Amino acid sequence: MSERILVLVRHGQSEWNLKNLFTGWRDPDLTEQGVAEAKRAGARLKAEGLTFDVAFTSALTRAQKTLDLVLGEMGQQGVKTFRNQALNERDYGDLSGLNKDDARAKWGEEQVHLWRRSYDVPPPGGESLRDTVARTLPYYVQEILPAVLRGQHTIVTAHGNSLRALIMVLEKLSPEGIMKRELATGAPIVYRLAADSTVESKRDLVAAA
Numbered sequence: 001m002s003e004r005i006l007v008l009v010r011h012g013q014s015e016w017n018l019k020n021l022f023t024g025w026r027d028p029d030l031t032e033q034g035v036a037e038a039k040r041a042g043a044r045l046k047a048e049g050l051t052f053d054v055a056f057t058s059a060l061t062r063a064q065k066t067l068d069l070v071l072g073e074m075g076q077q078g079v080k081t082f083r084n085q086a087l088n089e090r091d092y093g094d095l096s097g098l099n100k101d102d103a104r105a106k107w108g109e110e111q112v113h114l115w116r117r118s119y120d121v122p123p124p125g126g127e128s129l130r131d132t133v134a135r136t137l138p139y140y141v142q143e144i145l146p147a148v149l150r151g152q153h154t155i156v157t158a159h160g161n162s163l164r165a166l167i168m169v170l171e172k173l174s175p176e177g178i179m180k181r182e183l184a185t186g187a188p189i190v191y192r193l194a195a196d197s198t199v200e201s202k203r204d205l206v207a208a209a
């Protein structure tokens with residue numbers, strides 16, 4: 001039985017990350033730095049000797065391009081890929097497109113932090129992390145996890161908060177625990193799962209600067 005490998009990668013820096021705008025379901029492209037981060041992630045995964053059998057990504061350009069660049073760097077362009085909006089970023093609702101510093105000036109540091117990192121406080125008109133878990137988890141359980149348990153080496157490229165949703169479940173984090181969890185762009189996390197789908201080991205492959 002081959003190993004049960006699941007790799008999660010947040011997309012490389014996007015144009016709106018650079019401009020400090022709430023992004024959510026909006027669809028900006030990667031910046032030059034984001035492209036470099038994605039390639040570096042691919043190089044790190046290749047250096048680990050990893051190969052992939054199946055890939056999952058969101059319906060958004062930044063995550064799809066990141067996947068293409070990672071696989072390209074690994075010489076693995078042909079990997080079967082599934083794209084689904086279940087893996088999209090948390091919907092930021094009315095905050096989408098606003099500048100994060102302007103939002104802090106308007107609503108206060110604490111309120112904006114709760115919208116960005118709390119488990120259950122939804123931004124106006126958008127999804128809380130709990131809502132995002134409710135959207136991503138069925139897709140994980142029905143599509144991603146079965147592939148991993150079959151022994152298919154699996155990569156998921158997605159977004160800061162859609163991945164925090166999956167990480168909360170994988171790492172059994174509390175609402176307080178997930179509040180402190182930040183994901184760097186283009187930094188792969190390699191999980192090995194046990195046959196009962198719990199996490200056996202985890203490694204952060206921080207992309208070299």
Ligand SMILES: O=C(O)[C@@H](CO)OP(=O)(O)O
Binds near residue numbers: 017021161
């Ligand atoms: O704007 C967004 O969609 C996300 C990810 O970039 O931002 P935040 O870190 O505020 O959740």
